[in-house]
Amino acid sequence: MNITAAYTDLYQLTMAQVYFETKPKGRAVFDYYFRNNPFKGGYSIFAGLEDVLKHLETLKFSSSDMTYLKSKGFNNEFLDYLENFSFNGHIYSCKEGDVVFPNRPILQVEANIIEAQIIETFLLNILNFQTLIATKASRIRYSAKDGILLDMGLRRAHATGGYYASRAAAIGGFNSTSNVKAAEDYDIPSTGTMAHSFIQSYEDELQAFRDFAKIRPENCVLLIDTYNTLKIGLPHAITVAKEMEERGDKLLGIRLDSGDLAYLSKKTRQVLDDANLGYVKIVVSNQLDEYVIKSLKEQGAPIDIFGVGTNLVTGKPDAALGGVYKLAAFNDAPRIKLSENISKTSLPFKKQVYRMIDDNGMFYGADAVAIHSEKQVSRMEHPFDITKQLDLDAFKHEALLEPVMIDGKRTIPVRTVAEISDYSQSRLQQLPNEYKRFQNPHIYKIGLSSKLKAERDALITKNRF
Numbered sequence: 001m002n003i004t005a006a007y008t009d010l011y012q013l014t015m016a017q018v019y020f021e022t023k024p025k026g027r028a029v030f031d032y033y034f035r036n037n038p039f040k041g042g043y044s045i046f047a048g049l050e051d052v053l054k055h056l057e058t059l060k061f062s063s064s065d066m067t068y069l070k071s072k073g074f075n076n077e078f079l080d081y082l083e084n085f086s087f088n089g090h091i092y093s094c095k096e097g098d099v100v101f102p103n104r105p106i107l108q109v110e111a112n113i114i115e116a117q118i119i120e121t122f123l124l125n126i127l128n129f130q131t132l133i134a135t136k137a138s139r140i141r142y143s144a145k146d147g148i149l150l151d152m153g154l155r156r157a158h159a160t161g162g163y164y165a166s167r168a169a170a171i172g173g174f175n176s177t178s179n180v181k182a183a184e185d186y187d188i189p190s191t192g193t194m195a196h197s198f199i200q201s202y203e204d205e206l207q208a209f210r211d212f213a214k215i216r217p218e219n220c221v222l223l224i225d226t227y228n229t230l231k232i233g234l235p236h237a238i239t240v241a242k243e244m245e246e247r248g249d250k251l252l253g254i255r256l257d258s259g260d261l262a263y264l265s266k267k268t269r270q271v272l273d274d275a276n277l278g279y280v281k282i283v284v285s286n287q288l289d290e291y292v293i294k295s296l297k298e299q300g301a302p303i304d305i306f307g308v309g310t311n312l313v314t315g316k317p318d319a320a321l322g323g324v325y326k327l328a329a330f331n332d333a334p335r336i337k338l339s340e341n342i343s344k345t346s347l348p349f350k351k352q353v354y355r356m357i358d359d360n361g362m363f364y365g366a367d368a369v370a371i372h373s374e375k376q377v378s379r380m381e382h383p384f385d386i387t388k389q390l391d392l393d394a395f396k397h398e399a400l401l402e403p404v405m406i407d408g409k410r411t412i413p414v415r416t417v418a419e420i421s422d423y424s425q426s427r428l429q430q431l432p433n434e435y436k437r438f439q440n441p442h443i444y445k446i447g448l449s450s451k452l453k454a455e456r457d458a459l460i461t462k463n464r465f
Contacts, residue, residue, distance in 0.1 A: 005060055017075070151309075222240065336459045
């Protein structure tokens with residue numbers, strides 16, 4: 001997808017013009033974070049970083065962008081600046097694919113105030129959406145266990161959001177996608193079956209199956225519920241499977257797209273096995289999500305492949321992740337945003353986040369936010385409840401924010417979607433199961449170092465009274 005620097009909100013540019021003309025000194029530090037896990041869950045999967053870095057390295061205003069901006073009343077000197085705009089700042093971030101939690105920095109931008117402001121909308125747009133979908137995909141993977149997951153949601157996605165949804169789904173644990181363009185660009189395995197319209201275009205379903213199997217024998221999956229699943233579709237699929245065996249081919253699977261999937265899959269498995277077609281896989285689709293798949297598994301449905309569409313790529317039921325981008329420091333001085341809602345009070349200073357690892361290599365259930373110069377945090381304190389503290393000396397401290405871009409140039413190797421997905425799965429294995437459950441998941445503790453809390457509280461007092 002072609003993204004230029006005009007992929008932003010107008011107010012970013014109007015603020016930038018004021019900065020340009022008043023020439024404030026110093027650099028800004030902005031935090032990216034979110035306040036609540038999506039889907040009422042216990043964790044989120046961070047996704048979108050590679051796309052952010054890729055676009056930032058070449059981010060420019062195009063000639064057509066400049067023509068449009070000239071019509072918006074910006075002065076000539078500022079337009080000249082925009083014409084030569086590039087991002088030259090630093091970015092510190094968690095690794096893409098990591099397990100992340102609310103109310104702690106996930107990514108920090110350090111740059112001059114104009115550059116940091118202009119990239120805000122673009123950064124939020126990519127990270128919020130991909131993190132939402134990767135988290136949804138991870139929950140579906142948790143339900144499916146070792147089952148194969150196919151992303152087939154492009155037609156139901158929010159326009160071109162389906163392109164990034166396929167990438168995020170793969171990071172969250174999906175095995176393949178029906179989305180050809182995303183598969184090509186991100187090196188994701190592509191798979192697909194057939195539509196009911198293909199079968200309907202024939203006078204005879206059996207002939208439709210025969211033609212499809214002859215021309216596309218590799219990874220052939222037959223859709224058997226167009227007319228009558230058990231009485232017509234399944235017998236026709238068995239006939240074609242036997243004919244394929246005679247040619248030296250094998251039918252990969254049959255697909256169920258309607259009806260009682262648990263009941264139909266059990267009946268279908270029994271009939272296939274009785275026909276010595278135990279190798280033929282059962283694929284199901286039709287408004288699947290983590291809860292439906294969990295139910296199918298609990299019912300013992302012998303399903304091998306789950307095709308998930310709408311509920312995945314739209315992030316249903318949440319539809320959006322409320323990630324924010326808040327100024328934490330400017331000109332080497334801390335900055336804070338206050339709110340009547342105390343949980344929305346931002347955290348000042350450039351920071352580091354430390355994850356506590358126990359003796360078994362598992363996440364203990366606590367991330368400590370500290371001023372970036374602090375290398376060890378002996379105690380973390382609840383952000384607002386003075387009665388809650390946690391001693392941390394017994395745990396290994398894992399620093400989570402690393403430099404990923406310095407002076408506008410990435411400093412980390414490019415990682416494939418498959419590598420990011422593998423990393424994400426390994427991190428999830430370190431997360432105790434009580435944080436993964438769907439009902440009343442355990443709340444991961446986020447605390448502040450004593451120094452950061454004291455400095456933040458002093459700023460609250462200074463700015464409120």
